[in-house]
Every structure is written in C-alpha cells, then in structure tokens.
Amino acid sequence: MSTRMPGRNFLFVPGPTNVPDRVQRAMMVAMEDHRSSKFPELSVSVLTDLKKIYKTESGQVFIFPSSGTGAWEAALTNTLSPGDKVLASRFGQFSHLWIDMAQRLGYDVEVLDVEWGEGVPLERYEQVLRADKRQEIKAVLACQNETATGVTSDIGGVRRLLNDARHPALLYVDAVSSLASIDFRMDEWGVDLAVSGSQKGLMLPAGLGILGVSQKALKAMDGAKSKRCYFDLADMIKANASGYFPYTPSLPMLYGLRESLNMIFEEGLETIFFRHHYLAQGVRAAVLEGWQLKLCAKDPKWYSDTVSAVMVPEGINGAHVIDVAFRRYNLALGAGLAKVAGKLFRIGHLGDLNELMLMGAIAGAEMAMLDVGVRVAPGSGVAAASNYWRTHDPVPKRKVSREQQFYAAHSTGSIQG
Ligand code: PLP
Numbered sequence: 228m229s230t231r232m233p234g235r236n237f238l239f240v241p242g243p244t245n246v247p248d249r250v251q252r253a254m255m256v257a258m259e260d261h262r263s264s265k266f267p268e269l270s271v272s273v274l275t276d277l278k279k280i281y282k283t284e285s286g287q288v289f290i291f292p293s294s295g296t297g298a299w300e301a302a303l304t305n306t307l308s309p310g311d312k313v314l315a316s317r318f319g320q321f322s323h324l325w326i327d328m329a330q331r332l333g334y335d336v337e338v339l340d341v342e343w344g345e346g347v348p349l350e351r352y353e354q355v356l357r358a359d360k361r362q363e364i365k366a367v368l369a370c371q372n373e374t375a376t377g378v379t380s381d382i383g384g385v386r387r388l389l390n391d392a393r394h395p396a397l398l399y400v401d402a403v404s405s406l407a408s409i410d411f412r413m414d415e416w417g418v419d420l421a422v423s424g425s426q427k428g429l430m431l432p433a434g435l436g437i438l439g440v441s442q443k444a445l446k447a448m449d450g451a452k453s454k455r456c457y458f459d460l461a462d463m464i465k466a467n468a469s470g471y472f473p474y475t476p477s478l479p480m481l482y483g484l485r486e487s488l489n490m491i492f493e494e495g496l497e498t499i500f501f502r503h504h505y506l507a508q509g510v511r512a513a514v515l516e517g518w519q520l521k522l523c524a525k526d527p528k529w530y531s532d533t534v535s536a537v538m539v540p541e542g543i544n545g546a547h548v549i550d551v552a553f554r555r556y557n558l559a560l561g562a563g564l565a566k567v568a569g570k571l572f573r574i575g576h577l578g579d580l581n582e583l584m585l586m587g588a589i590a591g592a593e594m595a596m597l598d599v600g601v602r603v604a605p606g607s608g609v610a611a612a613s614n615y616w617r618t619h620d621p622v623p624k625r626k627v628s629r630e631q632q633f634y635a636a637h638s639t640g641s642i643q644g
Contacts, residue, residue: 237557237584237587237588240559240573240575241533241534241576242433245584250487254482259478261475270470274467280429281421282414283413285441287440288439288440289440290437291438293435294433295424297458298437298438299401302399302422303366306365306447307451311334312336314352314367316348316368316369317340318343318370319564320374322368325401326338339352343567345525346373356389365396368400369400374404374533375536375567379530379532379533380529386416397419399419403424409428409531419441419443419444421439422436431487448461501623506532506582507533510576510585510612512615517607517608518593518596520538520540522538536572537573546563552594555598558588560573560574574592
C-alpha cells in the first residue's frame, strides 16, 4: 500500500519546472520524418521565435539535443582555443561548474571568488579588464541567475564596463534559469554567447540546450582551435540553413517548444517578467516578514525573481526540511548544493505558476519546517505572501486606449445618448 496521498506532486525545484497541460498535450505526437519537406516549417518557426525570447535580431539561435550543460560546452569550444584566457566569477554551484568545465577544456581561467549570496563583481571585473593591457582575455563569463543561491547579476553592467575598458573579449552569459522569466537583452547588452535550456522559463522537460550566438562570436569560430564535434556550430549552421538538423532532433521537444513559445507570446514577455517579480516578492515577504528567516542573497539588489534560497537556522539541516516536505507533504523543494548543502532550501518560482500554486509551496515548506523544529509562527509565511499579493497588481498597468475609455464610460453610464 502506498503511503503517498492522492493529488498532485507540488514541484517547486527551480527546474525542471511545471510543464503546462497545453505543452504536454502538444508533445503527445506520433513520430515523423525529420527529413520530410514539411519539417522545416516547425524548425524554422521555433528557431526564429527563440530570437524574440533572446531579444536579438542580429544574432542566431541554436538548439542542441542536450541540457544547458551542452550549450555551455558549445559556447566555449566553438569560440576559444586551448590555453585562451578566460575571466569568470564563482558564487554558487552553477557558476562553479561552468568554470570547472572551462578548466577541464584547457582554458586558462582567472577565477574571482565571491561570497555565495552575492553576484558578478562588476568592479573587480573592471579592474582585471583594465589591467589586461595586451587584451589577452578572450572570454568574460557571467552567470545571470545563480540558481544555487537565488542571486541575479547585472549583465548590462558587464557590457558597460567591457565597453568602457574598450576590451574586445567576448561576453558569455549563463541565462539557464533566467531566460523567459527575468529580462534578458542579447543585442542591447552585447551578449555574444547566451546559454539556456528548456526546463526552466521555457516550461519544457529537460532535453534542449539553447544557445544564442552574436555575429561577432560567429566570426570568432574561424580562429577557435578547441576540438568539437557533436557541438560544432558549423555543422548546425549548414543543416539549419535549410531547416534541418545535423542529427535526429527530438520531435516531441520541438512540438512542445512551439506550444510553449505560443503561450509566452500570448502572455507577453514583459508581462511574464512582471509576473515573476510579483510572485517572487510574495515569496520574499513570506520568508523575510512571515518566517523572519534570511535569504542566501545578501542584499535586495541580488534578489532573484526565479528562485529564493531560504537559510535555515543554526542547528537545523535544510536537507531534513526538504525530505519531510517531500515524503510527508508531496512537495519538492530545491536542495542546498556544495558549500551551502544543509544550510538552505530553495523555492523555485519560475515558469507556469500563479499565487495559489505558490501558496501550496509556502504552506508546505512552513509545515515541514515546523515538523523538524524550526520555530516559525504557524501561518506566518502564508499571511505575509497573501498580504503582498492582495495589495499588488499581478500585471503591468497598461495605457488605456481611447476605445477602452469609450466602452468603460458607456458601461458606467456617464455618456448619455
Ligand atoms: N546554469 C544554471 C544557472 C543552472 O541552473 C543549471 C541547471 O540547473 C545549469 C546551468 C545546468 O543546466 P542543465 O542541468 O540543464 O545541464
């Protein structure tokens, strides 16, 4: 006999996120010939529409049958040569893993270690870049949203300091847990390589590594001597030109992506960013005002709108909270990783979500914390989040058109006649 209660599992890890029913249905397809004359309709439409998500007109977007880690590798190996100098900062498990990959691929990485809970150290980047008079640094890496600590960094700021230092290095950004949920502006910020994956803001299962590449980065491919094969952009460019892939693509994932893009455009990217901020603010109210706990993010300027890492009090193991939430309440919370293992749990608030879904996560986390001895006031998290959401707009205020004014006036009877 199963001890699990009926009803849905509450999935609140910061990826994979909840896949909307519409997307799940769109993925239930019979297999097709990926070399048919019809196939390019689908591939070209998703590749073109992903550019809107990246906010790029001049760049090109690629889809690999991989996770985000594959897109990390594609970004580095297509544009660098072994021994090339790379500047990167480490402030969480994901910024660490990208650095680790760059080192294992044979690049010479200058690592700026930052306290976990802070983000990309702009001033230190600026010092290093200005000191690099011979412009030996070829790549500058920045993790826009460090999922392990719930910290968002200023990518426009990295571009500004590269420009101010007149430094020609390519800018590589990890947008895995930010794309389609926190604003990302590939062209405006001059991002050269923008890495993402399918299982976060795009609301799909894991399985697609997505990479935005600027024209400058495409040119850098010619001189890049790193070995590459499966992730060689040259093969992808050749096949994509006629709407095909150099190997067998995952059809259900592409159909799912088509539907998730439809949903994103129906809601509107800016409205999605607004919703993520609004939902995140409610979660932060629960943590800070309700439970009176701390976030891992050290300062409001680092707060992430897609994931909150909640510090548990001394003497409590965060893994215990997560385990009780999962086994007793069917709620999946994110674990503390590496340096912060046991010290926190994470609530993912990205993708297909609304207030009451998040209320389930807040209530469940609160119950699990009480069960393992965290002295939070029962109901306090839910009350604080509810106060926030009840008193704030969930969508941006729109300018009211003349037509809407006319109908509004008619419906209140203020126009006679
Ligand atoms: N970068 C960030 C910020 C992530 O959150 C993740 C995964 O959670 C990755 C990279 C790695 O992506 P994947 O697990 O899809 O390979």
